Amino acid sequence: MSSCKKLIEIGPPRDQLASNSVFLDSATAEAALVGLYASVANPSPGSDMSTSITMYNGMSADEVYAYSMNYYDDFTNNSLTPMIYYVDGLWSTIYKNIYIANSVVEGMAESPLSEAYRQRTTGEAKFLRALCYFYLVNEYGAVPLVISTDVHSTSRQPKDSVDVVYDQIEKDLTDAKSVLPSTLDIYGGRRIRATTWAAEALLARVYLYRGKWQLAESMATSVIDNPGLFRMNDSLNQVFLANNTEGILQFVNGITSSWIANNFVPSALNVTPKFVIQDDLFAAFEPGDKRKTHWVGYKSYGGADYPYPAKYRYMAGVGAVEYNQALRMSEQFLIRAEARTQQSNYAEAAADIDSVRSRAGLPKTDAADKAALMAAIEHERRIEFFCEWGQRWLDLKRLPGINDPLKSRADEVLFELKGSKWQSTDVLYPVPQSAINSNPNLKQTKGYF
Template identity: 40%
Template structure:
């Protein structure tokens, strides 16, 4: 791991990141102008909560609102630049010196560092309210688990850093993916047991973790591990909270899973001091409304991905033409807000549709055909598609994979991870002409800056 990443100054980041509290009106804290010590930060519930809020705001970076959408989207069979010019991501030829890949690695470990600092600081404090300190630690553990989930799915074996000790972390070797997943489960179980059951502590904004946020991620983790019963159980626990979570009826620009605090949202990341999202304004830009020229990406399977009249195609994509005015496909346009005040959207990290599709897959694996059909149909009917009548488990699994591709295109690496975890990556990506595909491409390279600063940090196979 890059040494200067681990040395990221927590106290400095506290000053930078505490802005979350004022922007979201969650907490009013007047900080002293002098340098804060860790003991001062964790002397009161108010400043401790500001530090927790700082972890969330540390996630408002290029990694979380951009790289996790567009890099896995291009390395899979999902996204192409509108220029149609291939790059190191679309060809799966990411060099170890690539800056965007390096930034993802660094930003994840910065967030983990902040989470570890909160866990250590609150645990050592003797002055905090017990209930609040328990909740704050649970939030930090949830975020740490989230970061490790992405790190291990992007890079495989990664250093498991559970403290702020530079001596321990700067020369940490890679832990096995099994060890990383074990820690993810420990953190999420602890978070689930100690997080609130609703958003009332957060002024009813869905921007911080609850028990159901942790259980939603546990459902995903168990699905990835092939633990079908557990995945179904966790998904059901979240779905059953129908007083809080409901599927949206009638997708529109102002009625979508990406609107702030909508009923499908389980966890969203806000962009502070703005009413727009970077997804809508900078990451997945829209073409010119009159000419349909412009935008940033098109879907590789523009012509074949959606069924006729699929509401997701109607509401979440836009037609795009080349500079010569020739149609080249459709582009992702889930987020509608381009630097304006409406609709108010947030980057939506966890949402209810995923839980239905997780449970559908788990049920199909457990040969619960009726249950799998019911869950698939919740998603299909919301998209104005007819209910499935398939009864063969393998056909249902193929349909679930397709519905996941339709539902989550351009979102947080879902398609990239799905191809890898289901063993389909070589089959699907190996036949795309522009890709220089090798089996080792299923993992991204460890950044060169990280391996150079840590002699115990080995490189993934296939990268030199």
């Protein structure tokens, strides 16, 4: 895996057109952009974002453990080091995607193509750059903010603060939402490319993470108020199918099956799942919760049932049945619920929680004050988004402790689960040693050597 410096210096891979050729006509420009989408969701753990983040964060948090693959123990035990291949692979993959996004933005600025096309394509590239930086800054903390392909200005770039990176994320998403299409028509009705609503949905999440409650509520409401385009699917079995109404943005699988299903769902030849749901998560499902029925599978071995994540089920030979849900509607309701709770709008916050609970076959929440509502929201997010783009891991890191607000929920929850294997500095992954070796201005994250 290439370090950040190496990645930026080597330029485009040999199988990609040089930027001065790519952006002369819409066919090659479109190919470059589609390649960027594919790179974000390319089905290969260690060299993609979605599968790697889902797996690694699930083990780092309290969701799953690898049953018989000890090479993942460093995630489960929170004992990562800067030399581990998987940490390097995730870092390099995200920066590779950022490099491609930067190339598209720069190429479109000089392209002779129509203004409308250049604006939309630039908006898509900025959206994907923002998505990449969102995960990069949440996995690694302060990171170099690279928004240029000029190696001379970036090869020795030090870390930028988390706030500086987030400011750029907000700017990219704000720029994108003003130029992206507001319908799915241009994409043939499919939810596989960025729209205004995808930008607003991700902005809602960013505002929530940054404590901008009014803006988070406003963005989530804007998306929710489009039932003709997006609405929560009544059938839990259809939530992860291609082009269902739940999806605000979906990524097409790069092969004819779901790579997440290939990792989580055991084949007939496996006696146990590769990844087993942690006991605490399994016990957290309330009696009668349909999500446990529809989204959890079981493999029996040695007289025991081993539960595994089964949101994605199609492992091979089914074509485009399932798409990877990058942004979906239930998150917008829970974002708005949390934002409303923080603004003391408790009744409407409870109503948003109930929108999610109702689909799961559960009664309305009895939470009525801030503490109870925040606990209820954390619970719903844990169950609704388990093993899905690392949502639980990110929540544990961003939420304050219940018993000690000066600590994070990660300290409370993961110390109880993992004991001495957990240290507060484990909330961030280490910067790969190869990146530090290449860039003397890049400092290691606290807690790692």
